[in-house]
Amino acid sequence: MEVEKMDENEWKYHGEGNQSLVVSHCQRCVVLRFLKSPPNQNKTSEEILHHLQNIVDFGKHVMKQFFGENYVHHGEIIQLPLDFVRQLCLKIQPERPESRCDKDMDTLSGYAMCLPNLTRLQTYRFVEHRPILCIEIKPKCGFIPFSSHVSQEIKHKVCRYCMHQHLKVANGKWKRPSKYCPLDLFSGNKQRMHFALKSLLQEPQNNLKIFKNGELIYGCKDDQDCVSDWNELARHLKPFFFPSNGLVSGPHCTRTIVKELIHVITMTLLSSTDACRAGDMKTVPISQGRSYCEASAFNKELVRNGKHKLESSGLPRGCLLYKTLQAQMLDMLDIEGLHPLYSRVEQYLEEFPEERSTLQIDGLYNEAFYEKLLDLSTEDDGTVAFALTKVQQYRIAMTAKDCSLMIALSPCLQDECSEQRPVVLTSKSRFTFSVSVLDLDLKPYESIPHQYKLDSEIVNYYLKNVQAKDDPVMSTLFKENEDCTLVLHKV
Numbered sequence: 001m002e003v004e005k006m007d008e009n010e011w012k013y014h015g016e017g018n019q020s021l022v023v024s025h026c027q028r029c030v031v032l033r034f035l036k037s038p039p040n041q042n043k044t045s046e047e048i049l050h051h052l053q054n055i056v057d058f059g060k061h062v063m064k065q066f067f068g069e070n071y072v073h074h075g076e077i078i079q080l081p082l083d084f085v086r087q088l089c090l091k092i093q094p095e096r097p098e099s100r101c102d103k104d105m106d107t108l109s110g111y112a113m114c115l116p117n118l119t120r121l122q123t124y125r126f127v128e129h130r131p132i133l134c135i136e137i138k139p140k141c142g143f144i145p146f147s148s149h150v151s152q153e154i155k156h157k158v159c160r161y162c163m164h165q166h167l168k169v170a171n172g173k174w175k176r177p178s179k180y181c182p183l184d185l186f187s188g189n190k191q192r193m194h195f196a197l198k199s200l201l202q203e204p205q206n207n208l209k210i211f212k213n214g215e216l217i218y219g220c221k222d223d224q225d226c227v228s229d230w231n232e233l234a235r236h237l238k239p240f241f242f243p244s245n246g247l248v249s250g251p252h253c254t255r256t257i258v259k260e261l262i263h264v265i266t267m268t269l270l271s272s273t274d275a276c277r278a279g280d281m282k283t284v285p286i287s288q289g290r291s292y293c294e295a296s297a298f299n300k301e302l303v304r305n306g307k308h309k310l311e312s313s314g315l316p317r318g319c320l321l322y323k324t325l326q327a328q329m330l331d332m333l334d335i336e337g338l339h340p341l342y343s344r345v346e347q348y349l350e351e352f353p354e355e356r357s358t359l360q361i362d363g364l365y366n367e368a369f370y371e372k373l374l375d376l377s378t379e380d381d382g383t384v385a386f387a388l389t390k391v392q393q394y395r396i397a398m399t400a401k402d403c404s405l406m407i408a409l410s411p412c413l414q415d416e417c418s419e420q421r422p423v424v425l426t427s428k429s430r431f432t433f434s435v436s437v438l439d440l441d442l443k444p445y446e447s448i449p450h451q452y453k454l455d456s457e458i459v460n461y462y463l464k465n466v467q468a469k470d471d472p473v474m475s476t477l478f479k480e481n482e483d484c485t486l487v488l489h490k491v
């Protein structure tokens with residue numbers, strides 16, 4: 001990219017999260033990713049550069065090992081003319097959702113990350129401008145904690161996502177709870193996966209987005225502005241799934257197209273298209289812990305129908321969901337077991353602050369950092385080294401619990417499909433596809449106390465407001481606890 005000739009008119013607003021803002025090039029398949037920060041808390045250019053360097057190094061040296069070379073696009077740092085960045089920021093400001101405007105895009109350093117545009121990534125090398133469909137899923141945590149440090153029994157039964165939904169609705173983040181449960185998606189069982197994906201399509205929240213030729217056609221632009229019109233979605237998807245237009249319109253057509261879409265997503269998520277170094281490293285047997293969540297609507301439906309055995313077919317070892325889950329499961333102790341170890345590291349750092357860089361708390365995220373993560377022992381020998389390893393593994397797990405999976409699909413004819421490219425078939429069409437993972441920025445060390453607090457807020461809210469209502473005994477117990485006025489009688 002010729003940075004001297006950058007023109008803001010060639011770029012447009014693409015999307016943003018809590019930490020970064022993304023713009024895409026109008027013609028080429030690249031995006032620029034800028035860091036964001038709260039107003040008046042601007043970092044120096046050196047700090048931004050260091051942060052971005054850490055993100056790139058972490059992707060390159062650590063996450064590629066966990067996920068595989070082809071799934072991770074670590075990108076590169078680019079230095080842009082400040083004038084271009086300022087003009088770009090002004091240009092895109094009206095496009096930004098209000099709920100994200102509590103932070104500003106960094107316009108002072110001139111540094112950004114340059115990445116392939118995964119919503120337009122051509123899966124078929126020889127033909128350009130082929131229509132392309134991209135599905136982005138933020139699956140969240142796909143397992144129930146198995147750690148003995150967990151203090152509340154409910155955490156062994158109901159997954160964090162399902163519990164958190166209630167708090168989010170109560171806080172006004174979302175209007176309605178979603179029926180999506182990550183344990184269904186990560187089950188490897190096609191029926192459960194279909195249910196999970198259908199639930200995501202019904203209530204996408206910030207867990208599902210669909211792009212057509214790089215444009216968002218389905219999902220939430222803003223917390224309050226969610227597009228979930230299946231007829232409109234089907235209209236967009238019809239040329240992909242029924243290219244010869246052989247399907248009549250109407251609700252039946254919509255349902256058929258959505259079913260085909262769900263089928264394609266399931267097949268691509270279960271496909272194994274890449275090997276990785278950590279492939280042999282089995283963090284935790286998936287059989288450990290419960291493989292279903294009691295709050296899952298799918299599970300409740302089964303119980304209602306008198307069936308009590310929920311199928312979990314297991315994930316194929318090479319697929320992206322499996323790799324994501326393995327990385328998530330580096331959280332072996334749960335935040336409750338991790339927090340005291342964090343305090344141990346903190347205490348050590350208070351005594352020896354100069355050790356912070358040797359301990360690689362804020363980088364360098366190199367090969368040595370990765371090697372230290374491979375020690376999976378949970379036997380605490382009381383050392384700072386043990387505590388630090390668990391803290392770093394927990395940070396990786398948190399990162400994997402918050403990443404997004406991108407599935408890019410482009411239609412191909414039978415004789416066009418090359419053997420090197422994976423293909424997925426539907427009833428009337430075929431697609432070459434690629435899967436990748438994004439937002440692999442390592443979660444900061446400093447966020448651990450917040451995680452600890454949030455965990456107890458989520459669980460306490462659920463116990464008090466949801467489980468207590470389902471369970472009359474619990475309900476009475478909570479009522480008694482709430483009304484515990486002590487009345488003193490004269491004796």
Ligand SMILES: O=P(O)(O)O[C@@H]1[C@@H](OP(=O)(O)O)[C@H](OP(=O)(O)O)[C@H](O)[C@H](OP(=O)(O)O)[C@H]1OP(=O)(O)O
Nearest residue numbers: 017018019140164206398399401402443447451454
């Ligand atoms: O804590 P969670 O599970 O609510 O996850 C946060 C996400 O909320 P979600 O529940 O997915 O809507 C949250 O997503 P939104 O900003 O709500 O879209 C962020 O991804 C946040 O990451 P960071 O701390 O900004 O790096 C995420 O925080 P981390 O916990 O990953 O740090």
Ligand SMILES: Nc1ncnc2c1ncn2[C@@H]1O[C@H](COP(=O)(O)OP(=O)(O)OP(=O)(O)O)[C@@H](O)[C@H]1O
Nearest residue numbers: 015016017018019020022031115116117118119439
């Ligand atoms: N390489 C890419 N290609 C296409 N789209 C991208 C790319 N990187 C990010 N995006 C889009 O921009 C959005 C925001 O990016 P990202 O998830 O990295 O932000 P974030 O602020 O780090 O997120 P979070 O809120 O989870 O911390 C993504 O949800 C995705 O839709």
